[in-house]
Amino acid sequence: MDSSQDITVPKTPRKNIWRALRDAIRGTEADYTKIDLKKAIFLLAVPMILELVMESTFAVADIYFVGQLGAPAVATVGLTETYLFLLYSIGMGFAMAVTAIIARRVGEQKKEEAAISAIQAIFMAILISLPFSIAGIFYSQDLLRIMGAEPWVIENGYGYTQWMLGANMVIMLLFIINAIFRGAGDASIAMWVLLIANSLNIVLDPLLIFGWGPVPAFGVEGAAIATTTGRGIAVIVQLWLLFKGGKHIRVTLPQIRWNSAVVRNLVKTSLGGIGQMIIAMSCWIFLMRILADIGSEAVAGSVIAMRIMLFTLMPAWGLSNAAATLVGQNLGANNPDRAEAAVWKIGWYTMGFLVAVAVVYFLQHDYLMSLFSSDPEVIAIGGEWLKIVSYSYFVYGWWMVSVQAFNGAGDTRTPTLINLVFFWLIQIPLAYFLAIQLDWEQSGVFWAIFLSETLVGLFTLWLFTRGKWKTFQV
Numbered sequence: 001m002d003s004s005q006d007i008t009v010p011k012t013p014r015k016n017i018w019r020a021l022r023d024a025i026r027g028t029e030a031d032y033t034k035i036d037l038k039k040a041i042f043l044l045a046v047p048m049i050l051e052l053v054m055e056s057t058f059a060v061a062d063i064y065f066v067g068q069l070g071a072p073a074v075a076t077v078g079l080t081e082t083y084l085f086l087l088y089s090i091g092m093g094f095a096m097a098v099t100a101i102i103a104r105r106v107g108e109q110k111k112e113e114a115a116i117s118a119i120q121a122i123f124m125a126i127l128i129s130l131p132f133s134i135a136g137i138f139y140s141q142d143l144l145r146i147m148g149a150e151p152w153v154i155e156n157g158y159g160y161t162q163w164m165l166g167a168n169m170v171i172m173l174l175f176i177i178n179a180i181f182r183g184a185g186d187a188s189i190a191m192w193v194l195l196i197a198n199s200l201n202i203v204l205d206p207l208l209i210f211g212w213g214p215v216p217a218f219g220v221e222g223a224a225i226a227t228t229t230g231r232g233i234a235v236i237v238q239l240w241l242l243f244k245g246g247k248h249i250r251v252t253l254p255q256i257r258w259n260s261a262v263v264r265n266l267v268k269t270s271l272g273g274i275g276q277m278i279i280a281m282s283c284w285i286f287l288m289r290i291l292a293d294i295g296s297e298a299v300a301g302s303v304i305a306m307r308i309m310l311f312t313l314m315p316a317w318g319l320s321n322a323a324a325t326l327v328g329q330n331l332g333a334n335n336p337d338r339a340e341a342a343v344w345k346i347g348w349y350t351m352g353f354l355v356a357v358a359v360v361y362f363l364q365h366d367y368l369m370s371l372f373s374s375d376p377e378v379i380a381i382g383g384e385w386l387k388i389v390s391y392s393y394f395v396y397g398w399w400m401v402s403v404q405a406f407n408g409a410g411d412t413r414t415p416t417l418i419n420l421v422f423f424w425l426i427q428i429p430l431a432y433f434l435a436i437q438l439d440w441e442q443s444g445v446f447w448a449i450f451l452s453e454t455l456v457g458l459f460t461l462w463l464f465t466r467g468k469w470k471t472f473q474v
Contacts (some may be wrong), residue, residue: 019044022069027188029247032326033107033333037342041349044325047191047320048182054191058198063400065205066223073220076157079147080164080284080302084171085426087132089281091172093274093412094124095179097266100410101326101474102183106248107332112421113189118180118242120262126174129169136165153418156219163224170231177238182325184249189241200230235325269474272412276403283423290435290445301381304372308386312357324408327469331409336470343405344466350397356389365390383441388446392454402464418460427452432452 020039023030024046032040066073098121105114112224135143140161174197178190204226211217218225242251291298323346330339361368367382373379403415425450436445 010027010239018122019096025050025188025191027186027247028242032185033335033338037338037345040326040341041319041322041346044185044187044322045319045346047187048240048321049315050127051178051187051191051194052314054194054198056314058194059196061202061205062223062227062404064238065209066220068374069209069220072152073157075149076144076153076160076220079144079149079153081162083135083143083161083165084168085281086278087129087165087171088175091125091175092275093272094121094128094158094266094270095175096273096276096324096412097270097410098176098179099324100412101266101269102180103185103325103328103408104217104248104332104410104474107329109333111249111347112255114173114184114249115255116259117247118177118251118260119257120256120259120266121176122173123258124266125172125262125268126169129172132168133166136162136168140165142193157221158220159221160224163205163228167224167228167232170228170235173235174231174238177235177242180242180249181238182321183328184246185325185329185365185452186246186248187322187325189238189246193238193241196237197230197234198350200233203224204229206222206300208321221287265474269410269412272414272416273407275416276407276412279416279419279423283348283428287445289433291442294435294441297375297377298381300373300386300444301369301383302373302442304369304378305382305385307372308368309384309389312355312360316350316354316397316400319346319353320359320404323401324404327405328410331470331472333344336467339405339409339470340467343401347398347401347461350401351394354393354397361386361390361393384443384447388443388450389453392450392457395454395457395461397457398461399453400459402460405464406469407474409469411472413462414463414469418456418463422452422456422459426455461464 020042024043028043030040030043032044063074065079066077088462096115099118102121103317104116105111105117140158143165144158144161149157157415162259162276174193177353178193181189183186183192205223206212207215207227208218209220218388242249244250252275288299291302323343326342326346330336330342365386366379368386369379369382373382406412406415431445431448434440434448435442436444438444440447
């Protein structure tokens, strides 16, 4: 006998990594409540991170092409997005509840109940979108006028608002169906769907905005048509995959019926998530209002710094989203200790990543700002924010992961109350006091953000360690 037949050659770590990466991108039927925890985190986090990066790329590409039409066209996009932010708040808050409930049902091995919940979530997404559609189709010019739009925007830009609000159903469905796939553990499907939507949008944007050959130039309205077309096709793909069956969830035609009990549970669970998003959005508006009293350079520097922060936070958000899915599924599998272990592991990974980002902020804050502005004052203001915020990043990662642990358990109410106290009752008044009353100007706003976000991170982590989220029922 050839002795070599008895020898098993172990896979090298490099091969293991490439195999795991391939599975993460393609999708896998692995049971996330049973496989090695590090592998489960990797398989979920990689597509979630790529999904967020693609969404950021879409936003940058869209404003790049529209920016070539001039300031009024950009203003049209900005004013319309003011209304879309409310829609995003509702959609993203509702998506938190959908992810939590689907993850719990999948963890309980109740695949049919997960599919029924998915159908009810789609029904609710359609209902939520209808008032925005009616307002956009019939009152787009009035909506722009309310926001103080200049005459050119009202006369020439209302078509963009009509398309974006009138067809907002595709945005809502894209949010919710991807939340279904993420909760089920099919994060790779959510990633590929966004790749389809964003790729189509990037190709169609210049074609429909500027025209080419027989295709007329629609101007700023073309950007809305491109976005709606790209996302609309992506929603069709989502629905096809949902009925065809992903790795972890499949919907059938007999399940397409209204279920009041499931809808009530979705609504009850989503109220906290929607509250979280509205608190965050309104807090940012208040801070911008304080900075506007200081000067346009303070606003510009802060906006650029925030864009840098949002982009560099994408991997951390991907990791924390993975925590939500793992918590939901493992609680459903009646394994709360594994759910807690997943959060601690992801928390350490997130903290390590954000500490590295903080070092870059601290050492290269002015250089990062100079990539987006040549104004010395804007660079100095934005650089100051990046430097100050770098002091809190070792705690901020724990806040991100702890909040998603609560959301994944279905306890969206607790993070809402926490945000209400630390952002509305502490951050905004403190920012006003330091910036205006003590005349620290924008520095006062930045230090108020540092203090409130450090405190909220420590408090949320402490609350997580108490473990009441483990017994939450959805």
